[in-house]
Amino acid sequence: MKEVSIISIGNEIVKGRTVNTNATEIAMAFTETGFYVSRHVSIPDDCKTISETLTASFKEFHITVTTGGLGPTFDDMTIKCLARGLGKKLTLNEEALNIIEEKYKGLKLPLTEERRKMALFPEDAKIIKNSVGTAPGLFYTLDSHKIFCLPGVPKEMRSMLPEVLNLSGKSGLNYVSMEFNISGVMESSMAPFVKLLMREYENSIFIKTHPVSDEINDPKLTVELYSLSDKIGEAKVKMAEIKNKIEKWVDNQRNSKALPGTGK
Amino acid sequence: MKEVSIISIGNEIVKGRTVNTNATEIAMAFTETGFYVSRHVSIPDDCKTISETLTASFKEFHITVTTGGLGPTFDDMTIKCLARGLGKKLTLNEEALNIIEEKYKGLKLPLTEERRKMALFPEDAKIIKNSVGTAPGLFYTLDSHKIFCLPGVPKEMRSMLPEVLNLSGKSGLNYVSMEFNISGVMESSMAPFVKLLMREYENSIFIKTHPVSDEINDPKLTVELYSLSDKIGEAKVKMAEIKNKIEKWVDNQRNSKALPGTGK
Structure with missing residues (x-):
């Protein structure tokens, strides 16, 4: 590096x-x-x-x-x-x-x-x-x-x-990144799940959440995934998997209980 | 300080x-x-x-x-x-x-x-x-x-x-500043005059020029004067003097010879 x-x-x-x-x-x-x-x-x-x-x-x-x-x-x-x-x-x-x-x-x-x-x-x-x-x-x-x-x-x-x-000159690595938004979830609610994901992927992908609106009344997060990798394809596959897992987790949270900002 | x-x-x-x-x-x-x-x-x-x-x-x-x-x-x-x-x-x-x-x-x-x-x-x-x-x-x-x-x-x-x-707490000093624009003068043309002014005012006022447009074809500068001073009134008087001197100098330059960007 x-x-x-x-x-x-x-x-x-x-x-x-x-x-x-x-x-x-x-x-x-x-x-x-x-x-x-x-x-x-x-x-x-x-x-x-x-x-x-x-x-x-x-x-x-x-x-x-x-x-x-x-x-x-x-x-x-x-x-x-x-x-x-x-x-x-x-x-x-x-x-x-x-x-x-x-x-x-x-x-x-x-x-x-x-x-x-x-x-x-x-x-x-x-x-x-x-x-x-x-x-x-x-x-x-x-x-x-x-x-x-x-x-x-x-x-x-x-x-x-x-x-x-x-x-x-050449760095020898490639930067791979992806961003997407989720709503209705507070950063502090998702923090334990992000920690688990980082562990599951052995810190090969960095997952960072950025609050983008009123944290309490209308929580929205931009989720940023990125990696400096020597295997672009593999990093992209992992990111698609992580995005999928996060979106499923958010859906589960919405369905299972009242969340601030979802109107439930 | x-x-x-x-x-x-x-x-x-x-x-x-x-x-x-x-x-x-x-x-x-x-x-x-x-x-x-x-x-x-x-x-x-x-x-x-x-x-x-x-x-x-x-x-x-x-x-x-x-x-x-x-x-x-x-x-x-x-x-x-x-x-x-x-x-x-x-x-x-x-x-x-x-x-x-x-x-x-x-x-x-x-x-x-x-x-x-x-x-x-x-x-x-x-x-x-x-x-x-x-x-x-x-x-x-x-x-x-x-x-x-x-x-x-x-x-x-x-x-x-x-x-x-x-x-x-208190810093014990006051920040005094002033900005104004001049046109038709390149930063490099004014540099020696700024140096003289800084010397004349014994570095008590900092004079900084910021090019704000096409340096060569349409030169414009923002001139920034500032000071951390224990005497606000004195600093303001000095700044007004410096502004005046710079504007006079620019006028002289315009009148005395062709300058880029002045149409002369």
Whole structure:
């Protein structure tokens, strides 16, 4: 199982100005590719915190993906602080510089110090092209660990995600999932049955219930089944079985006694 | 400055099924009350990870707020793993038990093991009432550190937030902020001016630019000014000055030369 850590950099996330949809999108993309996402961390624009958080992530997980802090402003410092954490020098990346130069030349704007900053990368880093904005992303390998630094602007991040998944390689597993809704049953009523099912299937399928309405007066649950598996077909068969068992159990509950929300 | 750490517990957050709006809402509530939010972490339903993450948070920050994992299912384990991290025993909290018993009695449902589980708290914990759902929240003090455990269902978390802020006490600072939009200027064009302003105001006001549209063809920025200050009036005056200076600077740029997106 290959583990992924997602690090979001920016005061606007941490202080609650901006909802962190980037972390969710990146997590879902890796999950669906068969990786196990282990952690999200959001930290402010502070170089010591960035360096330490990145360094800890390399040690613990296979892949680290950051968003934010690649732009031209004084508080965009992800690459600089990554280099500090790695103990590497920053150098002008010729490929990045060419791309940035081209963009501003087209706009008849000068290549200022702030714009050149976006072409500074650790010595042996590769860049990921930004088809939507200006700042290129970073790809770096550290032993068997892979590091990706992406912009914080969601559409820029999103445009790089396919290349990030491509460079991440194969996870060796497949993500299989299924969701369905049931009504008239409280989460606490179904909890013992879910526990039994998890035991019956030897925890090969994860069963999670999500309350979606008024828990007491009109209980509804979304049941989520999922698995990281090397046998897709087998996982799908098991999920169909589990869904069937849960639906039968709900019917039995409805028929056998009054349940809140069923009008009985 | 009192520092807050927010920990979101649940596979559905980490693997990317669910956007973590709870962390944003909690962060904004604390920020607006004059606290400094230092970190968000999202972790899976895994007891070792929960214990370790909580223990690390107590050591580093003044206040820790968790969401998720308070319910009746097998994977709801926040309180148990908190107790493990604290080296405390779990005992039946009489107040919590009474509330839970009342709720299920009204529904003519039995007090099963899964439902009783929601009344297990570390010995000297206090509970926070849940006016929307069933599982009570937790309030615990550890030396000068405060710990809050809230449910993951957003409306339940939200209903407890005023009490959480109340129990958190005074931060001693005030959050002052202002946002306004400017157009026709690229972030990279304004970056040097922002740097100068930050220096002029000795970093007492944080100035952050957020690109909100097509960076190259139709550049628009939201400019955010904010400060955690013990002098509200002074901070507001400085912000009005800064806004004025930025707007004048933008006008000068427009008048002096061609800018992308201005039609010149």
